[in-house]
Amino acid sequence: MKIGVFICHCGLNIGGVVDIPKVLEALSGYDSLGHVTDYRYMCSDPGQQLIKDAIRDKGLTGVVVAACSPAMHESTFRRTTEAASLNPFRCEMANIREQCSWPHRGEPEKATQKALEIIKASVEKVRKNQELSPLSIPVTRQALVIGGGIAGMQAALDIADAGYNVALVERLPYIGGHMAQLSETFPTLDCSQCILTPKSSEVGSHPNIDLFTNSEIHAISGYVGNFDVVIRRKAAYVNWDVCNGCGLCMEKCPVKTDSDFELRLAKTKAVSIAFPQAVPNRPVINSEVCRHFTQGKCGVCEKVCPVGAINFRQEDAIIDRKVGAVVVATGYDLHPKTRVGEYGYGVAKDVIDGLEFERLNSASGPTQGEIRRPSDGKIPKEVVFIQCVGSRDQENGYPYCSKICCMYTAKHARLYKHKVPDGQPYVFYMDIRAGGKGYEEFVQRATEEEGVLYLRGRVSRVFEEDGKIVVFGVDTLSNKKVEIHADMVVLATAIVPAHGQTELARLLKISTDEWGFLSEAHPKLRPVESLTRGIYIAGCAQAPKDIPDSVTQAGSAAAKVLALFSSDTLSHTPEVAVVDEEICRGCGLCVEVCAYDARTLDMRRNLAVVNEVLCEGCGACQVACPSGATCQRNMDTAQVMSMIDAVI
Amino acid sequence: MVYSYFPGCTLRAKAKGFESSTLASCEVLGVCLEELEEWQCCGATFPLQIDNSFPLVSPTRTLASAKKAGRELVTLCSACLNVLKRTNHVIREDLDKREKVCAFIEEDYSGEVEVLHFLEILRDEIGFEALARKVVAPLSGLPVAAYYGCLLLRPPEEVGIDDPEAPKVLEDFLLALGCDPVDYPYKTECCGSYVVLQPGEPAMSPSRLVVESAKSRGAKVIVTSCPLCQFNLDYAQSGSVERGENAVPVVYFTQLLAAALGFGEEILQFDGHIVPPGLIFQSVGVGGCGGLT
Amino acid sequence: MKLSREVIHTEDKRKLQDISGEEILSCYQCGKCSAGCAMTSAMDLLPHQVIRLLQLGQVQEALDSKTIWVCASCLACSARCPRGMSLPNVMESLRSTFLRPGDRCLNPAEIPYELLEIVPEQALVAAFRKYT
Numbered sequence A: 001m002k003i004g005v006f007i008c009h010c011g012l013n014i015g016g017v018v019d020i021p022k023v024l025e026a027l028s029g030y031d032s033l034g035h036v037t038d039y040r041y042m043c044s045d046p047g048q049q050l051i052k053d054a055i056r057d058k059g060l061t062g063v064v065v066a067a068c069s070p071a072m073h074e075s076t077f078r079r080t081t082e083a084a085s086l087n088p089f090r091c092e093m094a095n096i097r098e099q100c101s102w103p104h105r106g107e108p109e110k111a112t113q114k115a116l117e118i119i120k121a122s123v124e125k126v127r128k129n130q131e132l133s134p135l136s137i138p139v140t141r142q143a144l145v146i147g148g149g150i151a152g153m154q155a156a157l158d159i160a161d162a163g164y165n166v167a168l169v170e171r172l173p174y175i176g177g178h179m180a181q182l183s184e185t186f187p188t189l190d191c192s193q194c195i196l197t198p199k200s201s202e203v204g205s206h207p208n209i210d211l212f213t214n215s216e217i218h219a220i221s222g223y224v225g226n227f228d229v230v231i232r233r234k235a236a237y238v239n240w241d242v243c244n245g246c247g248l249c250m251e252k253c254p255v256k257t258d259s260d261f262e263l264r265l266a267k268t269k270a271v272s273i274a275f276p277q278a279v280p281n282r283p284v285i286n287s288e289v290c291r292h293f294t295q296g297k298c299g300v301c302e303k304v305c306p307v308g309a310i311n312f313r314q315e316d317a318i319i320d321r322k323v324g325a326v327v328v329a330t331g332y333d334l335h336p337k338t339r340v341g342e343y344g345y346g347v348a349k350d351v352i353d354g355l356e357f358e359r360l361n362s363a364s365g366p367t368q369g370e371i372r373r374p375s376d377g378k379i380p381k382e383v384v385f386i387q388c389v390g391s392r393d394q395e396n397g398y399p400y401c402s403k404i405c406c407m408y409t410a411k412h413a414r415l416y417k418h419k420v421p422d423g424q425p426y427v428f429y430m431d432i433r434a435g436g437k438g439y440e441e442f443v444q445r446a447t448e449e450e451g452v453l454y455l456r457g458r459v460s461r462v463f464e465e466d467g468k469i470v471v472f473g474v475d476t477l478s479n480k481k482v483e484i485h486a487d488m489v490v491l492a493t494a495i496v497p498a499h500g501q502t503e504l505a506r507l508l509k510i511s512t513d514e515w516g517f518l519s520e521a522h523p524k525l526r527p528v529e530s531l532t533r534g535i536y537i538a539g540c541a542q543a544p545k546d547i548p549d550s551v552t553q554a555g556s557a558a559a560k561v562l563a564l565f566s567s568d569t570l571s572h573t574p575e576v577a578v579v580d581e582e583i584c585r586g587c588g589l590c591v592e593v594c595a596y597d598a599r600t601l602d603m604r605r606n607l608a609v610v611n612e613v614l615c616e617g618c619g620a621c622q623v624a625c626p627s628g629a630t631c632q633r634n635m636d637t638a639q640v641m642s643m644i645d646a647v648i
Numbered sequence B: 001m002v003y004s005y006f007p008g009c010t011l012r013a014k015a016k017g018f019e020s021s022t023l024a025s026c027e028v029l030g031v032c033l034e035e036l037e038e039w040q041c042c043g044a045t046f047p048l049q050i051d052n053s054f055p056l057v058s059p060t061r062t063l064a065s066a067k068k069a070g071r072e073l074v075t076l077c078s079a080c081l082n083v084l085k086r087t088n089h090v091i092r093e094d095l096d097k098r099e100k101v102c103a104f105i106e107e108d109y110s111g112e113v114e115v116l117h118f119l120e121i122l123r124d125e126i127g128f129e130a131l132a133r134k135v136v137a138p139l140s141g142l143p144v145a146a147y148y149g150c151l152l153l154r155p156p157e158e159v160g161i162d163d164p165e166a167p168k169v170l171e172d173f174l175l176a177l178g179c180d181p182v183d184y185p186y187k188t189e190c191c192g193s194y195v196v197l198q199p200g201e202p203a204m205s206p207s208r209l210v211v212e213s214a215k216s217r218g219a220k221v222i223v224t225s226c227p228l229c230q231f232n233l234d235y236a237q238s239g240s241v242e243r244g245e246n247a248v249p250v251v252y253f254t255q256l257l258a259a260a261l262g263f264g265e266e267i268l269q270f271d272g273h274i275v276p277p278g279l280i281f282q283s284v285g286v287g288g289c290g291g292l293t
Numbered sequence C: 001m002k003l004s005r006e007v008i009h010t011e012d013k014r015k016l017q018d019i020s021g022e023e024i025l026s027c028y029q030c031g032k033c034s035a036g037c038a039m040t041s042a043m044d045l046l047p048h049q050v051i052r053l054l055q056l057g058q059v060q061e062a063l064d065s066k067t068i069w070v071c072a073s074c075l076a077c078s079a080r081c082p083r084g085m086s087l088p089n090v091m092e093s094l095r096s097t098f099l100r101p102g103d104r105c106l107n108p109a110e111i112p113y114e115l116l117e118i119v120p121e122q123a124l125v126a127a128f129r130k131y132t
C-alpha cells in the first residue's frame, strides 16, 4: 500500500489555524506514505491535478485528502481519483476544517495536533479500504403524483408529455384543487376557471395520465426507482365508466345538503358533481346523507339513470401500481376560522374567510358572482378585510407569513370595488408583502385607483351588533384607535398544510417541518427534493405559495423525475451495511434501529438481511448488533480499531 | 448677446445690489439686458391650487410682453425664475388654463418665450472658462458656500437649471472667479422662505442650520440668487452679529462676480446686509475691492 | 375614531382634492417627505401625518394643525416623493380651505415694524398670498 496525503489550506480557513508545514513534517516519517504535499485550494483544477499526477507518477494505491467535510467534496476527490485510474473508494477525506480548524480557531497548537491525528486515522482507514463498485438499481419509468391541484396537475402533465406514464391520485372527486374555487386571480385578474379548465381537461384526456380521483394512497413501500403503491379508490356508488354525466340523478335527488365546494354557502344534492366544469364530470353519492343509505329507501337516481350507472353496492377499489418516482403536491387548507374567537367567526355569519369570498365573487358561485353577504343576502356597502389572521402570530397561531394573503386581499378589495362601486373596502394589515412580478403595482392600484383604504394595524375584536359587524382596530400610522361598523368582514386566515398531510408524509417516510409542511432536502439548492430519494415535493404542500410559484415548482419536480427516468438503472453507494451470516443470530435488534427500513429478518434462515439499496450506510445497525455480525463496507471493526490506535 | 430682462420688485427695492452688480458685470461681459417695457410683480410664489387660474394672470402678462420683444427672457431672482418658468409650463401644457388666462388678459400667448436664469447665461452662453479670463481681481482662495435653496432647482422637471440633489452650476461659477467652493450638505435645504412672517413663529431654525453647516465646512461667505434666501440667512445671524460672534456674510452671486471683475462698493452695494461683507473681501485681499468696508 | 364611508368621503375632502389636484390615497406613507422637510421643528404634525389624516377623512384635524402654516412650499418633499404626490399642493389646498371664506392667518398690522423695514418685498407678497 502506497498512500498519498494531500493537505488543503482552504485559503486561511485551514491554513490560518493549522500549522501545515508542521503537519507535513510530522507525517514525513509515517509508515508507508508514498507522497505528502499541501496546496492552497485542493479542490481547484490545479489542486486536483496534483492528486492525479501523484497517483500516476508515484503509483499511489490510496489517497487521503485532508480538507473540508466529505459532504462537501468527497465526490469531487473520488472522481479525481477515478480519473487517475484508482478505485474511487480508495480515496478518503480527513475533515480538518469543520472538525478542526473552524471549532479550534483560538487554539492553533492543539488544532495542529488534532489535524495530524485526524489525518493519521484516515490513513489507517484507507490502508484497509477495499476496492468497491457502485450498486446498480433498476428504474420503473412510471410516476405517481399525489394531489391534483394546480401543482400536481402541472407535474403530471410535464412528466406525461415527456412520454412516461403517470398515476395522478386526488382524494376529491375532481381535480383542480383550490384553484377551482377561485374567482379571478392576481396579478392579472384573469378568471381562474378559464385558465384552469384547459389544463384539467388535458389531464383528464392525456393518454399517459391515469387519473384516480376520489382516491387515496393506501400504502406505499419500496425505494427510489421501485416503489410499490396501493391506491384506494373510494366508492362513488356510480359506475363512472357507464355514466355519461347527464345529471338527471342530481336533478331528481330529493336530498339537499351543504355543498363542500361552495364552502357551505350553497346547497347541493346527495348525488352531485361539485361544479359544472369538474374533471372528471361524474357524480358521487354522499352516503352520509343519501336516503338510500340513511333510511334504506328512495333510490330515485337509480330509477332515473338512463344508462343504469347507479350502483349502491359499489365498494372501494384497491389498485396496485409500481412507480419509480413520486411527486407529492397535496396543497393546503385554511386555518380554521373558528379558532380565532376574537374575530367572531362561526358566531357572526357575515364574517367569512378568503375562500368564501372567492365563492361569493364567482360567477358560478352561490350568488352568481354578486357580492351578497351570507346572513341576509344584502349587498355589503362597507367591507373590512383583515390580513395576517393566524399568520405571523407566534403566540396564537403560526409564526410564519402565509405569503399569498396580502396579494389576495388586495385582489378581493379591488374585485369588491368593481362589483360595488359605491362600497368602501378597508384593509387592516401589518405590512404589505407584494414581492412578485407586477405585484407591488397591483397593490398600489388598489389604493390609488380603487380607493381601498389600508389601515396599518391588527384588529382586536369583531362582533355583531344591530345587523352590523363591529370591528375594533387601530391605525398605527395616525396613532388612532379605529372603529368600523361594517356589513361584512373577510379574514385572510393562515395557510396550513392539507389535513392528513402529516400522516401521508409518515407513510412516504418523508419529513415535515413543525407545522406539517413537507421539508425540502436543502432550502436553497434542493428545493423540490425530499430527503428520501425519488420523492419530490411541489406547491403549497411545501410552503404557502401562489399559483405561479406552485407551477414553477411543479415543473421543476417533474424535471427531477425525468432526470431520474433518463436511464434504466441508478447507481447507489456500495458503502452500506453487510451481515456476516456465520455470526448473525437473527435477534432482529438491527431491524428495529434502522431508520430506512433497509433491514428485514429472514425467518427461514433466522438471519438479518440488508436491502442494500435502501441502506444509507449510517451505521446504526453496526452499533446495535450485540454479536458483531454487522459492519459497514470500508468501515469494519478492524478499520475502526486501527483508526483509534493511530490517534492514541 | 441681447436678452429681455425681468428685474422683479425686490431688486428694485431691498435687493438693489443684486441688480447693480449684475448690470455692471454685463457690460464687461458683453451681455445686454434689455428691461421689458411692461412688467408686473410675478406674484412671488407659484400658485399651488389647480382650480384657480387667477394668480397666473400677472406672470403670463409678463411673458406675453416678452414674446412681443421677441427675445429670451432673463431673470436674476430665483423666485421670479420659478414663477415665470412654471407659469410658462402651465400655459404650454394646459390648454384650458391657457385659454382662460389669455382671454382674460386679451393676449395671444402659448408659451413661446424661453425663460432663463442669469446663471444659465454665464454657464451656457458665455461659458465659465471665458468668464475666468475676464476676471481681473480673482477672489483667490476665498472659501464660499453656494446656497441654492429651493426655487432654482424645484420642481426639477419644470424649472431645474441643474441636478436637483447635486447641483454644481454655482460651484463652477465660483471656481471661475478663483474662489474655493465649500461643499456642505445643506445647500439645497429650504431657508424657511416667507414663514419668517408668521406671527410668533421665528422659523429661523432652518436658516440657522444652513448657515451652521456652511460655517462648519469652513465657509467665509455664502452666495445665493434669491433675495429672500439672502435675507433669511442673514437675518438668522443678526443675534450673532450683535453678540460679536463669528458670522458669515450672505451675498448675491453677482456681487462676487462684479468684485472679481474689478468693481467697487458703489456697484456692489452692500447696504441692507446684516452681516457686513466688506471685511471678508479685504481679508482675502481682493485688489479691485480696496476701500470696501 | 369611527370610520365609515361618510367619514372618509366628505365634501371637504373632495374639495381638497379639487383644489390640489392630488389623489390623497396615492400616498403610501413611506415618510420620505417628512424625513426631508426643513420645517418640521416648527410643525405639530409631520407632513405625511397630515396626508394620513386626510386619507382617513379627518379634514378638520388637518386644518387645525400648525403644520399647514409652517410649510414653506419649498417642494423638497414633492421632488422626492416616490408616489409623485405633490404634498405642497395639498398643504395649499388646506390653507385655501381656511382662507377662501375670507379668514386670514396673518394680520399685516401685526407684522413688527422692525421686520417690515428690512424684509424683502418678495416675502411680503408671498406671505400675503399664503396667509390671507
Ligand SMILES: Cc1cc2nc3c(=O)[nH]c(=O)nc-3n(C[C@H](O)[C@H](O)[C@H](O)COP(=O)(O)OP(=O)(O)OC[C@H]3O[C@@H](n4cnc5c(N)ncnc54)[C@H](O)[C@@H]3O)c2cc1C
Binding pocket: A146, A147, A148, A149, A150, A151, A152, A169, A170, A171, A172, A175, A176, A177, A178, A179, A182, A184, A185, A186, A187, A215, A216, A217, A329, A330, A331, A332, A333, A334, A353, A354, A355, A358, A404, A408, A411, A498, A499, A500, A501, A504, A538, A539, A540, A541, A545, A546, A547, A548, A550
Ligand atoms: C382566498 C385565496 C385566494 C387566492 N388567490 C390567488 C390568486 O389570485 N392568484 C394566485 O396565484 N394564487 C392565489 N391563491 C393561492 C392558490 O390557491 C395556490 O397557490 C394554489 O392553489 C396551490 O396549488 P396546490 O396544487 O399546491 O394546492 P391545492 O390547490 O390545495 O391542491 C392540492 C390538492 O391535493 C389534494 N390532496 C390533499 N391531500 C391529499 C391526499 N392526502 N391525497 C390525495 N390528494 C390530496 C387536494 O384535495 C387538492 O386537490 C389564493 C389562495 C387563497 C386561499
Ligand code: SF4
Binding pocket: A387, A388, A389, A391, A392, A400, A401, A402, A403, A404, A405, A406, A407, A430, A431, A432, A433, A492
Ligand atoms: S402574506 Fe401578508 S397577510 Fe399574509 S401572513 Fe404574510 S404579511 Fe400577513
Ligand code: SF4
Binding pocket: C026, C027, C028, C029, C030, C031, C032, C033, C034, C048, C051, C077, C080, C081, C082, C083, C084, C085, C087
Ligand atoms: S413621500 Fe410621498 S408617498 Fe411618502 S409619505 Fe410623503 S407624500 Fe406619502
Ligand code: SF4
Binding pocket: B190, C033, C036, C037, C038, C039, C047, C070, C071, C072, C073, C074, C075, C076, C077, C078, C087, C088, C091
Ligand atoms: S413644501 Fe412644505 S411640507 Fe414640503 S418639505 Fe417644504 S415645508 Fe415641508
